[in-house]
Amino acid sequence: MSYIHQMLVSRELGGAGIIALQLAAAMLEQNKRVITWLPGEGAAAGRATELGIPWRLYRAEKALTASRLQSVVCNLRIAALLCSGIPGIVHVHSPVYYSALSLGLRTAGLKTVVHVHIEEDKAGLEWALRRPPNVIITCARFLAEYVRSVLPKERQNTQRIIPIPNAVDTQRFCPGDKFAAKARVGASSRLPLVLMVANMAAHKGHATALRAAATLKRRGVTAELWFAGVERGGGGEYTLRLQRMVQELSLVEQVKFLGQRNDIPDLLRAADFFVLPSTAEGLPMSILEAQASGVPVFAAPTAGVPELLVNGKTGYLIDSEDADGYAGRIYELLRNPNLYMKVAEQAHAAIVKDYSWRRYVERISDVYQTLTQ
Numbered sequence: 001m002s003y004i005h006q007m008l009v010s011r012e013l014g015g016a017g018i019i020a021l022q023l024a025a026a027m028l029e030q031n032k033r034v035i036t037w038l039p040g041e042g043a044a045a046g047r048a049t050e051l052g053i054p055w056r057l058y059r060a061e062k063a064l065t066a067s068r069l070q071s072v073v074c075n076l077r078i079a080a081l082l083c084s085g086i087p088g089i090v091h092v093h094s095p096v097y098y099s100a101l102s103l104g105l106r107t108a109g110l111k112t113v114v115h116v117h118i119e120e121d122k123a124g125l126e127w128a129l130r131r132p133p134n135v136i137i138t139c140a141r142f143l144a145e146y147v148r149s150v151l152p153k154e155r156q157n158t159q160r161i162i163p164i165p166n167a168v169d170t171q172r173f174c175p176g177d178k179f180a181a182k183a184r185v186g187a188s189s190r191l192p193l194v195l196m197v198a199n200m201a202a203h204k205g206h207a208t209a210l211r212a213a214a215t216l217k218r219r220g221v222t223a224e225l226w227f228a229g230v231e232r233g234g235g236g237e238y239t240l241r242l243q244r245m246v247q248e249l250s251l252v253e254q255v256k257f258l259g260q261r262n263d264i265p266d267l268l269r270a271a272d273f274f275v276l277p278s279t280a281e282g283l284p285m286s287i288l289e290a291q292a293s294g295v296p297v298f299a300a301p302t303a304g305v306p307e308l309l310v311n312g313k314t315g316y317l318i319d320s321e322d323a324d325g326y327a328g329r330i331y332e333l334l335r336n337p338n339l340y341m342k343v344a345e346q347a348h349a350a351i352v353k354d355y356s357w358r359r360y361v362e363r364i365s366d367v368y369q370t371l372t373q
Contacts, residue, residue, distance in 0.1 A: 002372045003033045003088030005110065007058075009097045011042030012232055012260065014199055015285035016093045016117040019139075019166065023091070024053045026361040033088075037081075043230075043260050056081070063100040075104035082108035089113060089371050095120060095128035102131055111371040116143055118282040119303045126150040135367055136161045140283035140304030162367060165307065167360030168288040170352055172265055175294035175344075181269035191254075192223045192334060195271035195295070197264060197286040198278065200231035200239050200257075205277030205300065207245060211323030212275070212330070214249040219331060225251070228258040228267060268293035273330050277320045278302050288355055291315070291347040296333060296340060298326050314347035 004027050006020045013021075021044065024036045036055040038045050048055040058081055062074040078101055082090060090105055091113040092098040098105070098114045105112055112133035120128070125147065129136070132155050138144050144163040151159055179189055187193045194213065198204040206227060213225045231239050239257065246255045261267060268274070274290035276299040283304035290297050291314065299305050300320035309315035318325040333340040 003035055004368060005035050005037060005082060005088060005090040007037045007090055007092045007097065007101075008044055009039060009060075009092075009094040010232065011038060011040035011044055012199075012230055013043040013047055015166070015282070016115065017044045017047075018285055019115070019117070020091070020093050021047055021051060021053060022169065022357070023361070023364060024048070025051045026357075027365075028053065030365070043262075046262075060097060060101060063104075064096070071100070072103065075101060076107065078104035079107035082110060087372075089368055091115060092133075093117060095125055098133060099128040099130070113137060113367065113371070115139070116147055116282070119143060119146065119280060122146075122150055132159050134160070134371055137364075137367065138163045138282075139166050140307055141165065142304055142307065143282065162363075164360065164363045164367075165304070165355065166283045166285055166288060167355045167357045168285070168292045168351060169357045170292050173268065173289045173292040174265075175348065176269040178269060178272075181266050184266050185263065185270045187226075187270045188224060192221070192272040192330070193270055194223050194225045194273045194275055194330065195228065195267060195290075196226070196275050197228045197267070197289070198276060199229045200227070200242075202238055203278060203280045204229075205275075205279065205320050206242050208277035208321060208323050208326065209275050210242065210245055210249060210251065210255065212326035213251055213254060215324055215327035216330060217251070217254075219327070221331060221334065222254065223330070224254050224256070226256045226258055226267070226271075228261045228264065230260045264289065265293070268295055271295050273298065273333070275299070275326055276305075277318070277322075277326065278305075279320045281305060283307060287315075288351060292351045292355075294344045294348050296343045297347065298329055309347075310350075313343070314350050315343065 006024045008017050008020050024034050027034045036053050037058045038055050062070045090110045093115045113135045114133045116138045141163045144161050182189050196209050216223050274295045274297045281303040287297050287308050297315040301317040311317040316329045
């Protein structure tokens, strides 16, 4: 029986990591032999342990940043690690890591799957896929042709590229008793809660969310604004900048920086609104999770987001810099409970119909099967 290797590229737990770990768990349920590779201990390792997924550590830093000699040595070490689970498939959740580790992957003799989880820079993606894998999976439909356009010309017509839109576990993420959820997470039962679940990074649009909260306050609406996520790499300068902005906007009593959380389902059930004014995405897991939880979503029309949100029907598409637009839509739904419920219910129905985790696993399993036949 072949092994299925899931290779994560961050020790933290973002959308790509969640997908990789859920896939590993699903393959285990199908009695497949699974090994999950993590670049270090952290939130992803904690989640893997919680799910009962076997995981091992690998080190890729020298393959990514060091000299040619050190890169080759690093690749050969990773090849030796992967050889403990062959024959099989390695599913790498980053084109950049796939490229940096391609020598090791080829030496190990594994079939390769690369997952494109975000709209990568074109030049960088072209470099990463100059030696394409056996299969490329994109997290959204819009990405498939974009990825094909950067491949070497001799591979553009023959490369297998399969768009498989992200999915959500609708048993874990589902509507529930909002007041009970607010009590569990410590949110006010009197104030609307605006939630943003995203890495702490400038392109995610936290500053727009803060300005929207300030606009609401000027209009007489005091809302709590909670940020769940951590700043990857670096010393936390971006988070400090946001904290200064909170003070400047007189939002100290309303804004919370939650850091990495393991209770996202409860946070979403407690939330009244979800915002993501991001300028760079793939098909955001956080939006899927919010819609599945019955929370109205306001997001920038970035990358695959318009595939999830039908403006005015299953959510609202608002420019990433339009803080007044976010504040205005939140204000509108606060004043119109019927519209609030209609948007939330329509989004939930669309997610259950088209983005179920069961169907997602079936499609990924089909890809794996074609590689092992």
